[in-house]
Amino acid sequence: MWRDAAQCRRVSMLFISTSSFSSSSSKPSSVRNYYLRKRRKCPLQPFKQQWLQSFSHQLAMRSFKESIKNGETRILFSLVQSFSTYQIEPSPKAYRFLFKFLTQKHRLFGHQIPQILDHIEKVASFETPECVIIDLIEFYGENNMLTEAVELFFRIPKFRCEPSVEALNALLSVICREKRGLEIVPQILLKTQAMNIRIEESSYRILIRALCKIGSVSQALELSKYMVDDGFIADKKICSLMLATMCEQMDNDICEVLGFLEDLKMLGFELRMVDFSNLIRVLVRRGKGIDALGVLKQMKTNRIRPDIMCYNLILYGLIVERDFLRVDKVFDELLLKGLIPDIHTYNLFINCLCMQNKIEDGIKMLGSMGELGCAPKLSTYITVLKALCEAGDLDRVREMMKGMRKKGVNLDSESYEIMIHGLIRNADMTEACCLLNEMLDDNYVLPPASLDRIICRLIKMGLFFNATELLNAVGFKGC
Incomplete structure (x- = not known):
């Protein structure tokens, strides 16, 4: 008893092959030779032909890569020669590899690209994949060769290739990078009608972004209306981009911005x-x-x-x-x-309190910022220090500066300048000079106008020694 049918089939096939061998061996030799000759005349099966072509293609590509690696400069001749050795024609995949090599080494071999394109157009018989053309259009765009990119796009049908919107979008992306390229967009769009290419939503997006980039928001809005009329839905990101561009233009009045917003809402924008x-x-x-x-x-x-x-x-x-x-x-x-308020929120509110002369409230909020999870920064301290200097409360200024140093908050050039001017305003020139020397030690320098103001103030107060000492210190620092 056999346990499964599969095993039975294998055994039966084994018996059939054995019986056929024994029966054939019992036939006369002439009959057996005829049978073998007949079997030899059977053509290769299709999958074997495909495997043979694929293997030949791999060998040809290996030979071609070795030739260019060894310094062969006649790229097209080397490609054709490598494939003809194995009695096959170069495939589209081989030409795509060839163009990638040429574009990477375009300074040495870029001049050979037109020759290879002519060869594909006049000699080759395959249908050129559109991706090969798109790669070349993008290469021309990266090298600022707009004329060559446009000519190649309109030459697509000569390569036995049906152009699609993908090639059009690649060309639009290339020519819309510069303002001079936008000028020829209408001509290109008119010619694409004869090529049976329909503009899709992706094409509109490329053109609208290009118009926003040069600030032509009104034209971008008109193009968006055409896009909706063609049955496409207004893209949210594109509408946001147009609105942001409109807001960034400083010459636009707020009424114009709000009117522009209403036009976007008419397109279904939320x-x-x-x-x-x-x-x-x-x-x-x-x-x-x-x-x-x-x-x-x-x-x-x-x-x-x-x-x-x-x-x-x-x-x-x-x-x-x-x-x-x-x-x-x-x-x-x-x-x-x-x-949760951030540092900008606290700075704004503390500044608001100081503007209302509620400095104590501002100091209290500054002290509680750390407990609220937002440690004060130098900009926060500067706001309070400036208010204290204007109020003439120098004791609180000194106290706050000590607290800042304990917390590791160091003054910068702006904060030094605010403090020094505050001290001068309150006629505390000794403290101002000490702070100025400290500023110089920290490799900060006041603007020339501020230095002139301080030195003149010292001279008017009769502090000639301090003025001379300050001049020497500043000169020693190379200022």
Whole structure:
């Protein structure tokens, strides 16, 4: 008994082959020879032919690579010769490798590319893959050869290749890198109609990005309208890019920006957080902090949660307008929403307190920043030190500077200058000179105008020795 059918089949086949061998051996020799000759005349099976061609191709490519490695300069001749040795024609894959080699060594062999293209057009018989053409178009673009890239694109049908939108996009990406290339885009698009290439959404995106790059936002908007008319959906990233470009242009009035935003909404564009942030930024830049606060409210109405950057922009705009009551409300709101203030938030709010002469409140907040997970930086201390200097409270200034040194916070050139001018303003020239010497020891130098002001002040106060000593110190530092 056999356990499975597979084993039975193997045994039966074994018996069949044995019986056939025994039966054939029993036949006359003439019959057996005829049978063998007939079997020998059978052609190779298709998979064997493919394997043989593939093996020949590998050998030819190996021979070609060795020839160029040995310094062969006639690249096309070497390719054809290597393949003809094995009685086959160079394949598209071989030509793609050839073009990659030429583009990598374009300073030595780049001049041979036109010759090889002519050979493919007039001698070769295969259908050239479009990827080969795209690689060459990108190579021409990287080397600022726009004319060659355009000519190669329109030459695609001569290579027995059906051009598609991928080749068009490769050409548009190349020519849109420069303004002079944008000027020939209309001509190219008109000629592509005769090549049966339909502009797709990806093509529109390339053109709109190029127009935004040179600041032609109005033309980008018109092109977006054509894109929608062709049945495509307005891309969110593209609309955001157009809005951001519009906001960055300083010559645009805020009314123009808002009108542009309405045009984008007509295309089905819905604002995201980055778009609201750009609007808030441009309003703050125009000194319209209250209008920026209105955009923040609209952002919350659209159920978009503002981040700390948005609140920092609002705080800055309101502080510039000296609307301190709204500053307090906005700061309380961001805390209630669970946002964590960063160093910019604290700097802004402490500056707001100092502008209201609430220096003590600012000092208290500065002291509690570390407990709240945001250690104060030099910029935070400078805000409070400047306020204390303006208030004439030099004792608190000295106390704060000692605390800064204990915490490892060192003064920079700007902070030294603020401190020295504050001391001079309060007629404490001795302390100002000591701090100036310390500044020179730290390899910082005051601007020439500030040095002149200090030296003149010392001379007016009759402190000629101090003025001379300061001049010598400054000269010793090579200033």
